[in-house]
Structures are given as structure tokens and as C-alpha cells.
Amino acid sequence: MSTETSNKICVVIGASHAGVNFAFALRKEGWEGDIILFDRDPEFPYHRPPLSKAYLTSEEGTQQDLLFPKQNYETDKITLKLGKIISSINRKEKSVTVSDGSVQKYDKLVLTTGARPFIPPIKGLNSAKNVFAMRTAEDALNIRKSLNKDHNKVIIIGGGYIGLETAASLSKLGASVTVLEREERVLSRVTAPEMSTYFKELHHKHGVSVLSNKNVTSINFDNNINEVQCDDNSSYKADIIIVGVGIKVNTELAEEAGLEIENGIKVDANCKTNDPNIYALGDCTFHFNPHYKKYIRLESVQNAVDQAKIAAKSICGKAVAYDSIPWFWSDQYDVKLQMVGLSQGYNQTIKRIETDRDNCQSVWYFKDDELLAVDAINNAKAYMLGIRFIQKNQKIDKLKLSDVSIAITPTSYI
Amino acid sequence: MAKITFVTSDNDTIITEATTGSVMELAVQNKVKGIDGDCGGVCSCATCHVHVEPAFWDKVGAPSQLESDMLEFDDNVSEYSRLCCQIDVSDAIDGVVLNVAK
Ligand SMILES: Cc1cc2nc3c(=O)[nH]c(=O)nc-3n(C[C@H](O)[C@H](O)[C@H](O)COP(=O)(O)OP(=O)(O)OC[C@H]3O[C@@H](n4cnc5c(N)ncnc54)[C@H](O)[C@@H]3O)c2cc1C
Numbered sequence A: 001m002s003t004e005t006s007n008k009i010c011v012v013i014g015a016s017h018a019g020v021n022f023a024f025a026l027r028k029e030g031w032e033g034d035i036i037l038f039d040r041d042p043e044f045p046y047h048r049p050p051l052s053k054a055y056l057t058s059e060e061g062t063q064q065d066l067l068f069p070k071q072n073y074e075t076d077k078i079t080l081k082l083g084k085i086i087s088s089i090n091r092k093e094k095s096v097t098v099s100d101g102s103v104q105k106y107d108k109l110v111l112t113t114g115a116r117p118f119i120p121p122i123k124g125l126n127s128a129k130n131v132f133a134m135r136t137a138e139d140a141l142n143i144r145k146s147l148n149k150d151h152n153k154v155i156i157i158g159g160g161y162i163g164l165e166t167a168a169s170l171s172k173l174g175a176s177v178t179v180l181e182r183e184e185r186v187l188s189r190v191t192a193p194e195m196s197t198y199f200k201e202l203h204h205k206h207g208v209s210v211l212s213n214k215n216v217t218s219i220n221f222d223n224n225i226n227e228v229q230c231d232d233n234s235s236y237k238a239d240i241i242i243v244g245v246g247i248k249v250n251t252e253l254a255e256e257a258g259l260e261i262e263n264g265i266k267v268d269a270n271c272k273t274n275d276p277n278i279y280a281l282g283d284c285t286f287h288f289n290p291h292y293k294k295y296i297r298l299e300s301v302q303n304a305v306d307q308a309k310i311a312a313k314s315i316c317g318k319a320v321a322y323d324s325i326p327w328f329w330s331d332q333y334d335v336k337l338q339m340v341g342l343s344q345g346y347n348q349t350i351k352r353i354e355t356d357r358d359n360c361q362s363v364w365y366f367k368d369d370e371l372l373a374v375d376a377i378n379n380a381k382a383y384m385l386g387i388r389f390i391q392k393n394q395k396i397d398k399l400k401l402s403d404v405s406i407a408i409t410p411t412s413y414i
Numbered sequence B: 001m002a003k004i005t006f007v008t009s010d011n012d013t014i015i016t017e018a019t020t021g022s023v024m025e026l027a028v029q030n031k032v033k034g035i036d037g038d039c040g041g042v043c044s045c046a047t048c049h050v051h052v053e054p055a056f057w058d059k060v061g062a063p064s065q066l067e068s069d070m071l072e073f074d075d076n077v078s079e080y081s082r083l084c085c086q087i088d089v090s091d092a093i094d095g096v097v098l099n100v101a102k
């Protein structure tokens, strides 16, 4: 291997979960040449999930939450070029151009460009004051800075995980928070109605209003405050507005370079694009999930980390196919939600509320007899068992599963 | 300053020292084989499983409910299992030996 790669260059665009994990995995798999990561974000690469969770409420800042310690970049000879935007890819020359005009050659190129917040075309959004997204350390820092005792009315547009987590964190900091969700329930794209109801009530208990069927149509900044208007004629005052209505995948570079795009950068089981020297990983990919037998795009740490390992192996000649069951988590107040699987396409759910513990529940999603997914609230046993059952395509006795007097164990519902 | 020793499943011994952070972060920093820390330390991936050398169990302490639930059905669980992202580095655990789970 050493003779093959020692004078080669691997360039990575995007130094976040996918890019950074890939770089270290590539070194571990035996790549001896240069590894150079570019990112437009000037911050040393950090974990994103804490931005809407612990980071907002802690004093320590994201530099406490580095993906890898600084010294590991040195020992593994991984070069970080931060604050640098890649403006184009030249596949013929095998090079990328940085926005300052400089050119970097590559032998292997890895696209881990992720996603950016989608900003909806709401009238007046551009002239509104203190409007933030929630994707980068800078976003989270700006939100924290702008919140104070006399400036604490927060409207969050969008009731997805990021919106709800941000609501929980800001209310802990003393903000008065309202979440406006366009659909008839929060988390409607990703969970069953039982879960939406659970989280809505959880937030209400903590003094956060979560309102559904609220389609924001315009924002007016007047008298030093934003007025957020919805299409049912209701309106809400806001010192701070946080937009959390989903993401837009960063596919432009790949698209301009003529790579295949379909709801993300299309990759094969080894994370390779239709150019054998270019790989793509993480949030930006449209990839095949063998367990669910379909192409999907995922926004999760699990997928970024797993694809990073797969691509590193493939580039070092030890190809293995991607075959992961997706998992995800969310922290709101003192509730830990852990999810495994993909629930889309379910036609039945079974909800268990454990009676021997406080606030410990789970929702099991089925399509006929197939267990698709499990959402577990303060119930890591259900989560871990869900992973095991889904991996094994275990057939489950649903009657037993619905009986809470039968405890959760690996054999209890078989 | 705490001295923490990891023993991998290949019987490699890695002696480390630190003052802050989690034991998982310390292991990743020192490239301890078998500790991946995929979830970043939020007790959701179980890729940071260690068996505390029994003599040090009292020093390290027992897992929380969430953590023991994560471990309960693991094929390699033992009565000395911990997810080391849930162990903070401090003087209190100076000298402990942790065997990385398979
Ligand atoms: C607030 C928040 C909370 C989250 N919570 C969870 C959670 O609890 N659990 C979970 O599993 N997931 C969570 N996620 C999702 C998770 O963070 C993402 O799935 C993960 O960050 C994806 O990693 P990535 O490397 O693919 O993409 P990204 O993290 O989006 O990174 C892409 C990087 O590429 C850079 N880039 C893009 N284009 C260019 C260019 N042309 N030139 C230079 N640089 C470029 C960007 O600056 C960025 O740093 C959360 C995300 C957010 C924002």
C-alpha cells in the first residue's frame, strides 16, 4: 500500500462529521499520502448536535466539543484549511479551485459538503431583525449573544428536532419561546402522531407554546420588534426569530462538475460517485440502504460516520458495502429520545408505556409484520433491542409487545 | 492528573494521562483500538464499551440507568461493563485499568 499512496493527494471538501471522520479513517486504513481538508467555516471542526442542545446553555463554547483533538491532526498529518471556500471542481485536471484563485490537485476527491439551512421565501424576512438559522457554531453563538432579559421573546419557525431542541434550550435560559409549525403536528415528517403529541405536551409543561397549522406568511419589523404574521391572521411578536424549516443539500459543486445528482449526490455502496476518483459522504449523499432496499438521504451523525469508514476502506482497496441501520437521538429538557430504523411506510404502531419506571416509553413502527423502526423515550433498552430486532429481521409477536406486563428482553416478543 | 491504562482485545497496553474530558475522548486521542466514540459521547452508540478491571470498579463507579440499559443486551456485557464516554477523567480515577470490550 505504501508505495501506491505515499505520493498521492486526497482532498476533502467539508471538514465536519463526514469529512473529519473520513480523514482519520483514511489514515487508519493505511493511506500514506497527503490528506487535505477544506472548509468555509473558520472554526476548528466541532460536533454539530450540541449546538441546539448543551452548547446553547453551557458557558464553555464549541471548542469544548471538537470532533478530534487538535494534536491528532498533527500526529496523523491531516492538513486543515479552514475559512476556505472551494468554488469549482475540474475533473479533467483532477483539481479544485479555491475562491482565492489558488488551485489544489487531487488523486482522490471526497465531497462532504453537507447541507445548509433552507430559508423559506417569507415576505419581510430579509428586513427582519435578529433572524438566525441553526447550523453552525456562529449561528449558535449569535443566538446566545442576542438573547438577554429584555430581549427574550423568541419565535421558532419550524417544529422539527432542531427547532424543538432550540426551544427547550432557550427556555432553560429564560427566554419566552413559541414554536410555529406549518403542518398539523410537529415532527410530522419523521414520527407517528403519538410522538408529536408527547413532545408538544412536554414543551407545554415547560412553558413553551408549540402551535400547529401556523403558516408564516410575512414578518414586519416595527417599533424595534418583529411581528410574525401567519396565514390564519394570527400574529406573534419576536425579538429573536429562528428559522428551522429544514435544509438544502450542498450539491452545487458536484452538479457543476457533472456528477450524478438525485435528491443529493448519488453514490454507490462504497460511497463512490459516477467518477471513480470522487467519493461523497454524509448529509449530501443520496445512497442505497440495503436493509430498507431503497435510495435515501439521511441527516445524521450515524450516516456521516459510517459512510466515512466505508469510503476510507474503499479508497485503500478494502472495499466493504454500506449496510447500516440508521439511528439518531434528540435531547429536550430531561428527555432522551433515541430512534432506530426508518419508519416511512409504516401501517401500524405499537406504543408501550413502561409502568415500572417514570416517563419511559417507546413506539414501535410496523409495516405488516416487518418491524421498521423504534422511537424510545428514556428507554435505551427498547432502542437497543430495536436495533437488534431490525438487523435480524426478527418476526415479533405484536400481542406480547403490546403487553407492558411482559418486560423488554431479547427473547420476550419472539 | 489521572493515569488511565487501556488494554485492547489484542492485549496491547496503552498508558495515558489526562486531567479533563471523558475517558472515551482520551481513548480516541490515543487511538485505542476498539473505542470509536461514534455518537460523540452521548450514550447512544455503544462503541466505547470497556470492562473495568474488577479491582478498580469501586473507583470508577456504577453506570447510570440510561447507560446500563444501553449495555444490558450487549453480547459482551459483564458485571464490570461501562460505556467510557460516561466516565469523566479526574483524580478520582487515577490508576484505573480498563479492558476494551470486543
Ligand atoms: C443544530 C443541529 C443539531 C443536530 N442534532 C443531531 C443529533 O442529535 N443527532 C444526529 O445524528 N444528527 C444531528 N444533527 C445532524 C448532524 O449534525 C449532521 O448529520 C452532520 O453534521 C452531517 O455531517 P456532514 O459532514 O455530512 O455535513 P455538515 O455537517 O453539513 O458539514 C459540511 C461542511 O462542508 C462545508 N462546505 C460545504 N460546501 C463547501 C465549499 N464549497 N467549500 C468549503 N467548505 C464547504 C460546510 O461549511 C460544512 O462545514 C444536527 C444538526 C444540527 C445543525
Ligand code: FES
Pocket: B024, B036, B037, B038, B039, B040, B041, B042, B043, B044, B045, B046, B047, B048, B083, B084, B085, B086
Ligand atoms: S461514545 Fe457513543 S455511547 Fe459512548
